[in-house]
Amino acid sequence: MAGQSDPHLSLFSAAEVEFLAEDEMVEIVPNMKMDALNFICGDYGPFYPQLTTEVPLWLAVALKKRGKCTVRLPQWMSVEKLTQVLEAERDSPREFQPLPFHYVEISRLMFDHARDDIPDMYMVRSLIEDIRNVRFHKVETGLETISARTHAVKLKNLSAMEVNIVRPFVVRTLQAFYKHDSPQMIQHPDGTANRQPQVADRGPRRDLRRR
Amino acid sequence: MELGSEEGLGISSEDYDSLIATTDVELLKRAWRNEKASPEILQFQTSLVQRSREQIQLMEDTVEEFPKNCTDPLTVSLYQMDLDRMLFVLRSYLRTRLQKIEKYFIHISKSDLWNRLSDQEQKFAKKCTDYMEKHLQRSVLSHLPYGYQSILRQSISSEEDDMVPEPRLDTFVFCKSKGSVGAFQLDDSGDEIVDLVADDLYVLRYKSIKSLVESGQIDLV
Numbered sequence: 001m002a003g004q005s006d007p008h009l010s011l012f013s014a015a016e017v018e019f020l021a022e023d024e025m026v027e028i029v030p031n032m033k034m035d036a037l038n039f040i041c042g043d044y045g046p047f048y049p050q051l052t053t054e055v056p057l058w059l060a061v062a063l064k065k066r067g068k069c070t071v072r073l074p075q076w077m078s079v080e081k082l083t084q085v086l087e088a089e090r091d092s093p094r095e096f097q098p099l100p101f102h103y104v105e106i107s108r109l110m111f112d113h114a115r116d117d118i119p120d121m122y123m124v125r126s127l128i129e130d131i132r133n134v135r136f137h138k139v140e141t142g143l144e145t146i147s148a149r150t151h152a153v154k155l156k157n158l159s160a161m162e163v164n165i166v167r168p169f170v171v172r173t174l175q176a177f178y179k180h181d182s183p184q185m186i187q188h189p190d191g192t193a194n195r196q197p198q199v200a201d202r203g204p205r206r207d208l209r210r211r
Numbered sequence: 212m213e214l215g216s217e218e219g220l221g222i223s224s225e226d227y228d229s230l231i232a233t234t235d236v237e238l239l240k241r242a243w244r245n246e247k248a249s250p251e252i253l254q255f256q257t258s259l260v261q262r263s264r265e266q267i268q269l270m271e272d273t274v275e276e277f278p279k280n281c282t283d284p285l286t287v288s289l290y291q292m293d294l295d296r297m298l299f300v301l302r303s304y305l306r307t308r309l310q311k312i313e314k315y316f317i318h319i320s321k322s323d324l325w326n327r328l329s330d331q332e333q334k335f336a337k338k339c340t341d342y343m344e345k346h347l348q349r350s351v352l353s354h355l356p357y358g359y360q361s362i363l364r365q366s367i368s369s370e371e372d373d374m375v376p377e378p379r380l381d382t383f384v385f386c387k388s389k390g391s392v393g394a395f396q397l398d399d400s401g402d403e404i405v406d407l408v409a410d411d412l413y414v415l416r417y418k419s420i421k422s423l424v425e426s427g428q429i430d431l432v
Contacts, residue, residue, distance in 0.1 A: 154411065
């Protein structure tokens with residue numbers, strides 16, 4: 001099926017992450033009259049010309065494509081807000097600024113389908129790109145600090161698309177350290193007590209027996 | 212969810228309200244995400260899938276009726292989109308589970324994971340096991356010397372079933388806490404403690420948060 005991700009490479013495909021983002025709510029201003037829509041995912045409308053209403057992004061995009069509405073730019077996507085975020089992002093090397101969990105996908109969909117509704121389109125676009133780059137740089141430097149003692153990595157405010165992109169690296173790094181830290185791999189001169197339970201954790205070894 | 216156990220589970224009345232307000236669509240999406248992100252198979256959401264199926268059926272009937280009522284084509288296509296989205300999540304959820312079953316059917320049928328499967332999934336797993344056993348017997352195992360003919364063990368001298376693929380529970384997963392979970396231990400020795408507050412995002416070993424995923428206190432992302 002289209003969009004179904006290969007479970008071995010990454011858990012979610014980019015299309016699937018975008019699918020989830022399409023359920024985020026945005027404000028639209030319709031230019032036509034339409035009865036309320038009673039969907040499985042909720043009730044939206046009724047729609048009246050010039051009256052702002054909230055709908056999921058996929059519905060906004062569908063209406064926008066047919067020229068039935070304009071999409072209101074979400075507040076966090078204004079040049080002013082994004083400039084603040086970018087500055088804060090640069091000033092705090094260890095933290096991520098709070099942005100919508102799907103900010104990458106939402107902005108992508110807005111750029112693709114509602115560009116005429118975004119004032120300062122190029123400014124907004126380059127700001128989002130800068131923010132992404134700064135954040136990825138932080139993730140990369142963060143990866144360098146992972147060591148054998150790492151049991152947990154905190155990534156508060158990391159967004160869905162960012163999670164999906166860094167997932168293979170982070171998981172493989174942690175697993176590699178975890179594996180090589182295993183007492184089965186190295187002889188610890190001080191076979192400390194707190195290492196023992198980890199061994200039990202790891203389940204039975206499955207070595208090929210030699211004859 | 213019992214109201215009496217609120218405090219023990221760290222669920223405030225606010226969370227409880229949002230739990231009630233959550234639609235089946237949200238629940239199904241959550242089940243889908245968790246299923247995709249967890250290494251082992253999770254409990255089958257029997258009643259949720261049942262309800263979703265009924266809603267889909269109802270909506271399909273409604274959409275079919277539309278042309279007769281002269282509903283405008285735009286509205287029809289929007290309803291169809293909503294329906295397609297729901298169908299996609301449901302199908303992908305079931306498919307993800309089937310993939311896991313195909314991979315770990317022996318392990319699943321030997322452990323208490325078996326009870327997490329739906330009736331149809333159990334049938335599927337049984338057939339998988341049958342066919343795979345027959346196939347391996349015929350093509351490989353019957354040609355091997357005595358002592359090496361088991362599908363489960365490397366040789367007759369193995370003390371346990373050591374050739375059964377199992378999901379790696381010590382793998383790392385990304386998870387997000389819904390409400391405040393509070394401090395909990397990461398490993399058995401108890402020297403690693405993580406304090407999960409609302410909306411935190413962590414990369415943790417699946418094993419250590421397994422029970423929190425099962426009780427629905429944190430989501431995998």
